[in-house]
Amino acid sequence: MCAGSACENVPHMSFMPVLRALGDLVVPLECAGCATPSVRWCPVCDDAVGWAPTRCKTRFDTGMPVWSVTPYRGAIRRALVQWKEHGRTDLQPVLVHRLAYALASLLTDGELSGLVGDTTPVMLIPAPSRWLAHRKRGAHPVRDLAWGIGEEFGDRRVDVAEVLRLRLGSRDAVGLTAAERVVNVRGKVVLRRNAGTVLRAVAERSPHVILIDDIVTTGALLRESASVLRRHGVTVTAAVVFAAS
Numbered sequence: 001m002c003a004g005s006a007c008e009n010v011p012h013m014s015f016m017p018v019l020r021a022l023g024d025l026v027v028p029l030e031c032a033g034c035a036t037p038s039v040r041w042c043p044v045c046d047d048a049v050g051w052a053p054t055r056c057k058t059r060f061d062t063g064m065p066v067w068s069v070t071p072y073r074g075a076i077r078r079a080l081v082q083w084k085e086h087g088r089t090d091l092q093p094v095l096v097h098r099l100a101y102a103l104a105s106l107l108t109d110g111e112l113s114g115l116v117g118d119t120t121p122v123m124l125i126p127a128p129s130r131w132l133a134h135r136k137r138g139a140h141p142v143r144d145l146a147w148g149i150g151e152e153f154g155d156r157r158v159d160v161a162e163v164l165r166l167r168l169g170s171r172d173a174v175g176l177t178a179a180e181r182v183v184n185v186r187g188k189v190v191l192r193r194n195a196g197t198v199l200r201a202v203a204e205r206s207p208h209v210i211l212i213d214d215i216v217t218t219g220a221l222l223r224e225s226a227s228v229l230r231r232h233g234v235t236v237t238a239a240v241v242f243a244a245s
């Protein structure tokens with residue numbers, strides 16, 4: 001506990017640049033998008049993301065509208081690789097905030113139902129990722145995005161249901177052709193244990209069901225995911241993804 005003028009004269013904040021510089025020596029700090037030093041995410045890259053969600057044209061008909069926050073290219077592409085493959089989990093709040101903003105915009109503008117100021121409850125379903133990929137990366141990036149979005153809304157109007165998983169046997173989609181991506185996920189998306197109970201509760205509430213993913217490439221995984229949900233009585237309203245390639 002400190003008291004009196006001695007404590008008041010200590011320039012607490014002046015230590016911060018020194019501490020940050022020391023931190024840089026331990027873990028090199030650079031913008032995940034453009035490698036600018038001493039900043040995790042720079043204003044230029046942040047501006048490059050944009051705000052308004054865009055309706056995507058996917059190679060395969062997913063049977064639902066697919067909305068993305070930003071194109072998968074340049075600094076955004078580099079940042080997502082850093083986030084997903086190299087442990088840059090500090091980018092998570094950036095992705096979550098943009099996705100939450102996009103979802104709020106779609107509701108406010110009536111893009112999901114034609115109803116401006118739409119207050120329909122929302123159920124977010126994370127698109128499945130390979131189990132081995134999870135294990136290797138030690139995280140569930142897309143699941144964490146969905147939970148983060150729900151927390152940003154904070155009013156319990158947006159819930160998350162983890163009901164989908166990929167069976168073993170599907171490969172990492174990176175480097176696959178469009179045709180290979182279809183084969184890779186065909187029949188591989190399945191419900192998690194006890195998901196049936198969750199989905200019956202979802203169907204009774206009639207929320208907007210939104211698939212969440214980080215990147216959409218061909219739409220094959222989203223199409224397969226929506227198909228599985230449809231077979232269990234749940235119609236997906238739309239997919240909202242961070243980046244579209």
Ligand SMILES: [Zn+2]
Pocket residue numbers: 031032033034035036041042043044045046075
């Ligand atoms: Zn940058």
